[in-house]
Amino acid sequence: MTIDALGTLEYDVDEDGHPRLPVKLEHKLQWSLIDIERAGGLTGWAAKHLLSAGDWIDKEVEERRRTVGGIDNMWFLLSEVTDFNPVCACTYTLRGKFTIEKLRDAAARQSERFPKYRQRIISVGRRFHGARFEDDPHFDLNNHIRTVRLPKPAGKKELDDLMGKFIAQSWDLNRPLWEMVLVTNYHDHEGARSAVITRGHHALADGQGFVISQLYITSYHDELVKTMNMSSKKLEDIKHGKLLPSKIHRSLRPLDSLSENPWTSPLLQTVLALSFWLAYTVSLGISLFWSIYQAFHQAALFLLTCWRVDTLTGPQPGARVPEREFASSRVFRLTDVKACQQAFSGARPGAAVAGVPADQRDSAQSKAGHVTLNDVVCAVMADVLAQELTARPADQLQGPWERVKRRLRTVLPSPMGFFIPISVRKPGDWSMRNLSTGSIVFLNPSRDLSPDVSARELHAHIHRCRAELSLLKHSIWPRLNFFALQLTGQAPALFRASLLANSSRWIKEWITEHITKPLYDLGLQSVPVILTNVPGPAKKTITLEGIEVIKWTALPPQAGKGTIGMGIISYAGGISIAVAADKVPSSEGVARRICEKFEARFELYARRAKEVLDHLD
Incomplete structure (x- = not known):
């Protein structure tokens, strides 16, 4: 045995005196305790108990290191005692015949790059130890992929029906928590000749994690890797003042020459880094101020509405129905969304692009009151859901409680609650984890739901929604809630107190x-809608195993009984929505109706936007 110069590692040598593997001092201590234990006596007894304690500590540390986060664990704790199903799902329609062999190859690459697709969950439901993922010794891709044929005519309606049954299935926790199905005979008017539907348990990842793992096995792979690496590097460069000034903002282009000068570059980097951290500190202070306001605002609205929520499905007086329904809208062009942004940003309709030539409007942005895609879509959706609630059958509006709620709506604020997930994932993070939080935002519909609504009213409505969404964007509460929930992964009883009584059934x-x-x-x-926005490859279509993906939809879980899950996805120059709802006989078809009403209402917004822009021309 020899000891290195630092005295921290000991080496075992072979017969020629060459060192073998390094041995840590903790191992040397362990061997010493074993020798003392063998000697017996009081010191041997003490050494025995020290060794036992050391083994327990090693096991405890390793187990807790592998424990999933509190949000990952939360999905199991919720679904164990409620009717909540934490399922995330996608559909792909493909321009060509896809085969089970191609699907197997894609799934194999995915499970190779992202190990959770080969792992099962263990240790669920303990009091002070969270769940963990471990490799499934019986993992077989064939247990997770299969083919089906739709009944004739094998079109969109039949695919939607299949998807409704697919997302309603329960989970087998003894196997990896995902599944892919190839629909071999699907076809539609867009040229699709097959389709793939997928689902995964929310404990595997958040929505962004699922999208990353799915894009990885498509033709978007190289661009995805480049984008992930560049976004991570860009953030680090900004923090250290190393990013080229023109890449921060085009108005800083004159400073680019200073960054290339060896004499001025260090000073410029220092100034840019200080500017970044100063702006960060100021924004944090502003967020803290708005967070205090948001806390009181959201708490008041929640307490005033959580006990009198109007559900979008029919009444379910008993247990929740086990069936689900699914539908998706047609694809809208992103140019229509941009037209809405241009027409409705600013203090009044058209103010953001007034005086700007039509060919330069895409780069114009209002300094105040800029409208985002989410602002427009949420405004449209608030209108659509209000229309659906108003159109409910008369027999669902005549009960005693319904009459009480109608009276209360005349004296109490009655906005609709949307739960909106918020990503806290750092740029460049590839991990399959739940790195997202969320918050409730309360939105009212437009004051005029008719087809004759004016552009001025739509502008005012979008900005009312924008104000509520801005509170969400600037609040620090969702991030604080994320870290608080993550801690419960190490002690699940903090989230579900009934686990403390595990010893007494x-x-x-x-x-x-x-x-x-x-x-x-x-x-x-208490929140009728879970609404998530999934950014996909926005410019062009992608291919899966060489077959073009025509349309892609993404869907978050539903929450409780009577709620809906809604996903917005941008893909290949367009956006579409997907909706899931409980399949209640008295409201059957609600998912399809919401999609159809969204199509009609969005077209109305786009027409009014074009009228505003045409008037400027």
Whole structure:
């Protein structure tokens, strides 16, 4: 044995005196304790217990290192005591015949790059230890991919029906939590000749993580890798003042020459880095101010609405129906969204691009009151859901509680709650984890839901929605909630107190049935809509195993009974929405109706926007 110069590692040598593998001092200490234990006596007894404690500590540290985060674990705790199904799903329609062999090859590459697709969950439901993923010793791709044939005519309606059944399925926690299905005979008017539908348990990843893992196996792979690496490097360069000034803002282009001069470059980097951190500090202070306001604002609206929510599906007096329905809208051009942004940004309709030539409007942006894609889509959706609620059958509006709610709406604010996920994923992070949080935003519909609504009213409505969404963007509460929830991964009883009674079955069941479940159900049913926006490859279509993907939809989970899940995705120069809802006989077809009403209402917004822009010309 020899000891290195630092005295931190010991080397085992072979017969020629050459060192083998390094041995840490902790191992040397362990061997010494073993020798003392063998000697017996009081010191041997003490050494034995020290060794046992060391083994326990090693095991505990390793187990907690592998424990999933609190949000990952939350999905299991919720679904165990409620009717919540944490399913994320996608559909792809393909311009060509796709084969099961191609699907297997794609799934194999995906599971090779992202190990969670080969792992199962263990240790669920413990009090002070979170769940963990481990390699499934029986993993077989064939258990996760299969083919189906739709009944004739094998078009969009039949695919939607299949998707509704697909997302309603429960999960087998003894296997990796994902599935792909190839629909071999699907066809539509857009030229599709097959389709693929996928679903994954939300504990595998957040929406962005799923999108990254799916884009990785497409023709977008190289661009994805480049984008992920560049975004990470850009953030680091900004923090250290190393980013070229013109890449921060085009008005700083004159400073580019200073960054290339060896004498002025260090000073410029220092100034840019200080500017970044000063701006960050100021924005943090502003966020803190608005967070205090948002906390009172959101809490007040939640307390005024959570107990009188109007559901978009028919009444379900008993248990939640097990079936689901699914629908997706047609694809809208992003140019129509940009027209809405140009027409409705600024203090009045058309103010943002007034005096700007038509061919330069794409780069024009209002300094105040700029409208985003989310602002437009959320404004449209608030109108659509209000129309759907108004159109409910008369027999669903005549009950005693419905009459009470109608009276309350005349004296109390009655906006609709949308739960909107927010990513906290750092640029360049490839991990399959839930790195997202979220918050409720309360939106009212336009004051004029008729087809004759004016551009001025649409402008005012979009900006009312924008004001509510801006509170969400500037608030620090969602991020703080994320870190608080993550801590519960190490001690799940902090999230679900009934786990403290694991040793007494009847006490645990009583707490679950009379306290935990009612509280969780109230929370899950208090927000009628979960709305997520998934950014995909925006410029052109991608291919999967050489077959073009014509249309791509993405869907978040629904929350509680009567709620809907809604996904917006931008892809290949267009956007579309997908909707999932409970399949209640008295409201069957609600997902399809919402999509159709969204199509009609968005077209109306786009027409009014073009009228505003044409008037400027």
